Amino acid sequence: MKNSSNIAKYKRLAPLYDQLMGNRLFRKARKQAFSEIDIKDGDSLLLVGVGTGEDFPFLPNTNQVIGIDLSEDMLKIAETKAKGRNITLMQMNAEHMDFQNQMFNVIVLNLILSVVEHPEKVLEKSLKHLSPGGTLLIFDKFIEPDKKPNVLRKVLNKITSAIGTDINRDFNEMKMGLPIEIQKKYQTLNGLYTIIVARESHTANHISI
Template sequence: MKNNTNIKKYKLLSPIYDFLMGNRIFRNARIRAFSLIDIKPQNKVLLVGVGTGEDIPLLPNNIEIIGIDISNEMLEKARKKTNHVVLLNMDAESLKFENEKFDFVILNLVLSVVENPQKALLEATRVLSPSGTIVVFDKFLDENKKPNMLRKALNKITSILGTDINRRFDEILRSTPLNIIHQESSVLHGNYKIIMLEKLARSDIL
């Protein structure tokens, strides 16, 4: 996928996105992901690829939340769901924030969509505080598993809609200063995963 074409795709998808991805199954998966982290009132949270704001009602309303997305149409949908979240048009691969600003960075249904997922993950890492956590909920091909012909064919269709179902998280994670602290299978027979990440200590990187 290309980010410039994703802007066009999500302009078309924005009116029906909540119908497609706001169902009970995906909502419960998001709830499960957030149940694994301990967000305190003083924490700062970044929602990368906030979309229509499906994550917003699941977070405490007494914390600082910033949501970013490259689609103005998706952001307009999100604005109707909140009056306390700062929503900005921004590219996940080039975040306009200072280093180590956020305690939690949420990447729900993002890494399968952006043009360069490793770059997006590195940017999330850059703006994450040393003791912070990155939350990922997305679809990934199992490690060392090759997509069969049916999955390859299906991916051609999903790619037109703006999402790649054949990305492997282990490949995205490679060469990043991050460590998996929790991982579990989620919806659609484990095709979706919930993953928690933390920064490696400097001594572990060297």
């Protein structure tokens, strides 16, 4: 996956994205993911790879939210859904995101780690901007650890990669060497997608699932 080519891919995909990823099943899975975390009044949220704003219905109206995305076309659609809410949208490369010293209580990485060119960089940057005790929420397509994709999955990946998504990525590989402690991890949508709740680990022997 190349970030440069992803811009072109998502320019073509943007008008169709909500039809593909905004159906009842995906919205139920997104709602399920957000139900796993506790967002308190005053918590600041960062949505990395905000896309067309499909996560907005599951966010509190009172909290400060920043959403970033590489695709200007996706952000234009998200802007129409952000009206009347405390949401700021920015065009930014998630691999190089920089908010200076700003920290966030909750960072959401929904359907982004399977898209970016270097997902480990996105995780590293997310940890940099995660407040102490803060929460990472991840909803994406990952292959089971230590399992090689079967023939069918390899064929499907050629199709999904053409529209900007790699379905054969291993989350354990991308977090290797990073102080990430997984608190919850389970599959949804018939095992095709994974929900992960994690935080920064401050111990030498952090949990690895």
